[in-house]
Amino acid sequence: MADPRKHYQLLAENRGVSVEVRVNDIRAHEDAAGKGAGAQVLLNQWVSSGKNTLLVRAGLLPGAAAPAPRTSLSVSVVESAIDGGTVTETTVADITVPSPDTPPQFPLEVSREFQLGIPYGDWAWLAGEPFDENSLPLDELRAFAEQARAALDSRDMAGVQAVLATKNRELAQAYYLDPGQRLAESETFYRELFAAEGWQVGEPDYARMLVRLHADKRLAELTDPSGKPLLQTPALNNDFTFGLPLFVARVKGQLVLCR
Numbered sequence: 001m002a003d004p005r006k007h008y009q010l011l012a013e014n015r016g017v018s019v020e021v022r023v024n025d026i027r028a029h030e031d032a033a034g035k036g037a038g039a040q041v042l043l044n045q046w047v048s049s050g051k052n053t054l055l056v057r058a059g060l061l062p063g064a065a066a067p068a069p070r071t072s073l074s075v076s077v078v079e080s081a082i083d084g085g086t087v088t089e090t091t092v093a094d095i096t097v098p099s100p101d102t103p104p105q106f107p108l109e110v111s112r113e114f115q116l117g118i119p120y121g122d123w124a125w126l127a128g129e130p131f132d133e134n135s136l137p138l139d140e141l142r143a144f145a146e147q148a149r150a151a152l153d154s155r156d157m158a159g160v161q162a163v164l165a166t167k168n169r170e171l172a173q174a175y176y177l178d179p180g181q182r183l184a185e186s187e188t189f190y191r192e193l194f195a196a197e198g199w200q201v202g203e204p205d206y207a208r209m210l211v212r213l214h215a216d217k218r219l220a221e222l223t224d225p226s227g228k229p230l231l232q233t234p235a236l237n238n239d240f241t242f243g244l245p246l247f248v249a250r251v252k253g254q255l256v257l258c259r
Contacts, residue, residue, distance in 0.1 A: 004083035005176050006118050008043040008092075012075045014058070016068030017097075017106060021075055022055040023047065026214040027221075029075075034061050034068070043077065044174040045259060048121030052114050054093045059107040071104050073097040077114060092116070120173040124166050125249035125258050130217040142206045144255045145222055145246060149231050152201045152244070155194040157187060166256050196236040201244075204230050214247070219258060222246040 012021055012029050021029040023046050029039050056075050061068060076094035080087055093114040098104040131137075151159030161168070164186060172182035193199060209230055212221040222230040229243035236242065247259035 003119070004081040004088075006116075007080045007082065007175075008047055008116075009078055009080070010039070010041040010043055010075070011078055012039040012041070013037075014073045014075075016061065016071035017058045017073055018061055019059075019073060019075075020057045022053075022057075022214075023077070024052055025055070025216050026219065027212070032062060044120070045171055047116055047118070048123065048126070049116055049118045050121075052093075052116055053111055054095065054114065055109070055111045056095045057107065057109050058097065067104055067106060071097075079116075120170075123170055123258065124251050124256055125215055125218045125247075128215075128218040128249035128251050128256075129253075131211075131213055131220050131250070133213055133217065136211055136220070138209070138211070140255065141211065141220060141222060141248065142209065144248060144257075145204070145206070145209075145230055148244065148246070148257070149201050149203065152231065155199070157190060157194075160190055161186065163257055166258055170258065193236075193242055196240075198234070198236060201231050201233050201242075204232075218249055220248045222248065 010021060010023065010028050012019065012031075014031055014034050017034050018032040019030070019034070020027065023043055026046050028041050028043065028046060031037075031039065054075070054077055056073070058073055060066070074094070074096050077092050079090045079092050081090070093112040095110050095112060097108070148163045151163060161183070168182050168186055169179055171177070172179045204224060208225050210223045210225060210227070212223065213219065214221060224230055229245050231246065232243035233241055245259060246257065248255050249258050250256075
């Protein structure tokens with residue numbers, strides 16, 4: 001009998017506090033408003049077989065001098081094991097505030113380790129070279145982003161898929177997809193985008209590009225000053241806006257798009 005397919009999601013709810021949640025040092029969720037809205041984030045693409053870490057940083061709301069009334073914070077990683085028509089859910093890591101071991105004293109930082117046994121997670125960036133945050137290769141990162149932008153703007157499907165190759169392969173593994181199916185779905189998605197009236201990403205303001213480091217500095221996320229993807233379109237059909245996340249690693253001396 002085949003092993004059950006295991007999927008993971010982050011469940012987070014914070015009231016009266018700001019929160020940042022990182023899984024394996026990758027920012028999985030962030031909320032500065034603390035209004036109690038729940039978040040659900042798929043994690044398959046960020047976890048690995050073996051040891052994983054869940055880290056929560058929480059603080060007072062912007063401008064607050066003391067915790068808000070009814071302050072609460074709950075973060076968990078839930079495994080859904082799918083075996084035929086049966087789904088078994090298990091909480092593999094959780095952090096709750098207040099609790100006996102984490103009283104509500106802010107700012108706070110709490111972490112948990114959890115072990116997973118999964119048939120995926122040998123991600124390219126795990127063998128990547130850490131970026132030096134004091135000497136980031138900004139010109140090289142901009143050139144990489146520009147290569148992706150040029151392929152998108154010129155509707156160069158082969159060029160786009162070359163940029164996406166590692167990402168597509170690893171997402172297929174993470175979500176139990178046939179690699180050929182993932183590639184076909186990706187090509188269909190981009191053909192529909194390229195057919196949109198007014199299709200164009202346009203050159204971003206590279207001088208204002210921000211670089212966020214993740215995964216023990218092995219992943220560089222490229223964004224605009226607001227934290228949105230560096231490469232994004234104006235509104236297209238039905239006010240849809242496309243943005244291409246850029247999580248880049250240096251693997252064997254080459255920059256690679258991983259997510």
